[in-house]
Amino acid sequence: MSSSFTRALRPALSSGRTLAQRAAAGIARPAMRSSIPLRHLSTTAIRHSPIDISDIPPTPITHLSEIEAAMTESVSKFAADVVLPKARDMDEAETMDPALVEQLFEQGLMGIEIPEDYGGAGMNFTSAIIAIEELARADPSVSVMVDVHNTLCNTAILKWGSEHVKRTYLPRLATDTVASFCLSEPVSGSDAFAMAARATETADGFVLNGSKMWITNSMEAGIFLVFANLDPSKGYKGITAFIVEKGTEGFSIAKKEKKLGIRASSTCVLNFDDVHIPKENILGERGQGYKYAISILNEGRIGIAAQMTGLALGAWENAVKYCWNDRKQFGSLIGEFQGMQHQFAQAYTEIAAARALVFNAARKKEAGEDFIKDAAMAKLYASQVAGRVSGLGVEWMGGMGFVREGLAEKYFRDSKIGAIYEGTSNIQLNTIAKLLQKEYTN
Numbered sequence: 323m324s325s326s327f328t329r330a331l332r333p334a335l336s337s338g339r340t341l342a343q344r345a346a347a348g349i350a351r352p353a354m355r356s357s358i359p360l361r362h363l364s365t366t367a368i369r370h371s372p373i374d375i376s377d378i379p380p381t382p383i384t385h386l387s388e389i390e391a392a393m394t395e396s397v398s399k400f401a402a403d404v405v406l407p408k409a410r411d412m413d414e415a416e417t418m419d420p421a422l423v424e425q426l427f428e429q430g431l432m433g434i435e436i437p438e439d440y441g442g443a444g445m446n447f448t449s450a451i452i453a454i455e456e457l458a459r460a461d462p463s464v465s466v467m468v469d470v471h472n473t474l475c476n477t478a479i480l481k482w483g484s485e486h487v488k489r490t491y492l493p494r495l496a497t498d499t500v501a502s503f504c505l506s507e508p509v510s511g512s513d514a515f516a517m518a519a520r521a522t523e524t525a526d527g528f529v530l531n532g533s534k535m536w537i538t539n540s541m542e543a544g545i546f547l548v549f550a551n552l553d554p555s556k557g558y559k560g561i562t563a564f565i566v567e568k569g570t571e572g573f574s575i576a577k578k579e580k581k582l583g584i585r586a587s588s589t590c591v592l593n594f595d596d597v598h599i600p601k602e603n604i605l606g607e608r609g610q611g612y613k614y615a616i617s618i619l620n621e622g623r624i625g626i627a628a629q630m631t632g633l634a635l636g637a638w639e640n641a642v643k644y645c646w647n648d649r650k651q652f653g654s655l656i657g658e659f660q661g662m663q664h665q666f667a668q669a670y671t672e673i674a675a676a677r678a679l680v681f682n683a684a685r686k687k688e689a690g691e692d693f694i695k696d697a698a699m700a701k702l703y704a705s706q707v708a709g710r711v712s713g714l715g716v717e718w719m720g721g722m723g724f725v726r727e728g729l730a731e732k733y734f735r736d737s738k739i740g741a742i743y744e745g746t747s748n749i750q751l752n753t754i755a756k757l758l759q760k761e762y763t764n
């Protein structure tokens with residue numbers, strides 16, 4: 323892939339030894355930003371194989387491989403230089419700047435885990451998480467576009483697409499076509515599998531009927547991953563996933579929602595009225611859609627947790643810079659007052675705790691360990707922290723935090739979605755409690 327970002331990283335990708343090889347040679351894992359070339363913990367090539375890391379010295383979970391550190395630096399700069407200056411205007415216009423979407427593709431940020439063979443960057447899950455976090459520091463709307471596209475849509479096609487589907491869609495997803503993940507409906511939100519959308523089989527494919535609601539990226543997307551029930555007699559075991567292209571007859575965007583937050587991110591109602599889908603565009607197997615949705619949302623939650631962690635850090639930085647540099651009251655910078663400093667310290671500690679949960683969940687997923695409870699805890703806690711810290715950011719900045727001149731109030735509005743999409747906070751609590759009960763029941 324010819325993105326500036328991937329070009330810079332490629333030597334690091336190809337020259338290093340694996341962690342296991344390094345451990346076998348008695349070389350300790352280097353600290354962050356070491357000059358020793360290092361293969362990252364998980365690559366797309368080994369994404370499904372649990373890795374034996376038992377002989378590797380423990381390292382802090384937020385330490386990054388060289389390539390992940392490069393990713394952080396590069397995306398952080400892109401977010402600050404390119405995304406941040408557009409954030410306020412895009413929010414006011416409730417529109418994603420198309421030029422920015424093009425730049426996300428050029429930077430390789432829309433095909434992070436797609437293998438190089440299919441035109442992507444061939445990087446690991448943590449790299450995607452890092453990109454989502456760094457983008458959210460500047461604009462959570464841009465972050466969720468990248469999140470849904472990479473962690474839900476690209477991953478689903480990579481995991482369950484036939485070779486034909488992968489060859490047809492992955493190069494487009496990596497280079498120029500945005501994707502949407504279409505599960506929720508007017509009748510099915512938390513109870514996602516109570517969906518009403520139906521698919522029927524024909525001689526040459528399928529016909530899809532129904533509506534989807536609250537679908538992220540749908541104004542910009544060219545490819546839609548749609549869940550519908552192919553055999554309602556089997557209940558949720560009839561749910562099947564399909565790929566629908568923009569422009570297919572009978573498929574339309576019925577309404578674009580006006581929202582409280584992440585307003586630059588499009589959220590739409592979609593209608594499917596006798597939409598013909600070619601038989602090759604089934605994703606994976608008939609009746610496996612519910613399993614795919616559960617699996618992908620378990621991973622996706624780590625992405626939303628990263629979005630919320632980045633948002634919290636962005637809100638914190640935005641406010642403390644003002645308090646420590648700009649605003650004086652009673653003859654002192656307001657950030658000099660201990661009553662303020664204790665709050666800054668408390669908030670930063672909570673962000674660090676959320677970040678640790680996010681990285682732990684991501685690393686467990688990459689290591690092939692069970693990460694479901696960790697992902698739910700990360701999403702639950704990170705969205706709580708994002709709400710708290712962005713709310714405090716408004717208060718710390720006083721009147722300047724409340725007006726729409728700066729970004730403090732926007733971070734606060736944007737934070738609310740963390741407790742709603744990809745499973746509400748109650749649904750995360752249900753998951754955590756269910757797994758704990760299983761663990762602690764005799």
Ligand SMILES: Cc1cc2nc3c(=O)[nH]c(=O)nc-3n(C[C@H](O)[C@H](O)[C@H](O)COP(=O)(O)OP(=O)(O)OC[C@H]3O[C@@H](n4cnc5c(N)ncnc54)[C@H](O)[C@@H]3O)c2cc1C
Nearest residue numbers: 503504505506511512536537538589742743744745746748
């Ligand atoms: C901006 C935005 C973007 C979105 N993007 C997408 C997308 O790209 N693709 C997609 O498919 N969907 C998307 N969604 C939908 C989102 O996933 C749902 O809104 C979410 O799952 C909650 O469903 P609901 O809105 O129907 O709420 P409901 O399910 O009606 O929940 C309402 C309240 O009831 C509580 N509740 C429900 N069931 C239980 C229970 N069993 N125990 C305890 N409490 C419960 C909930 O926690 C919540 O507080 C998006 C939503 C929004 C707002």
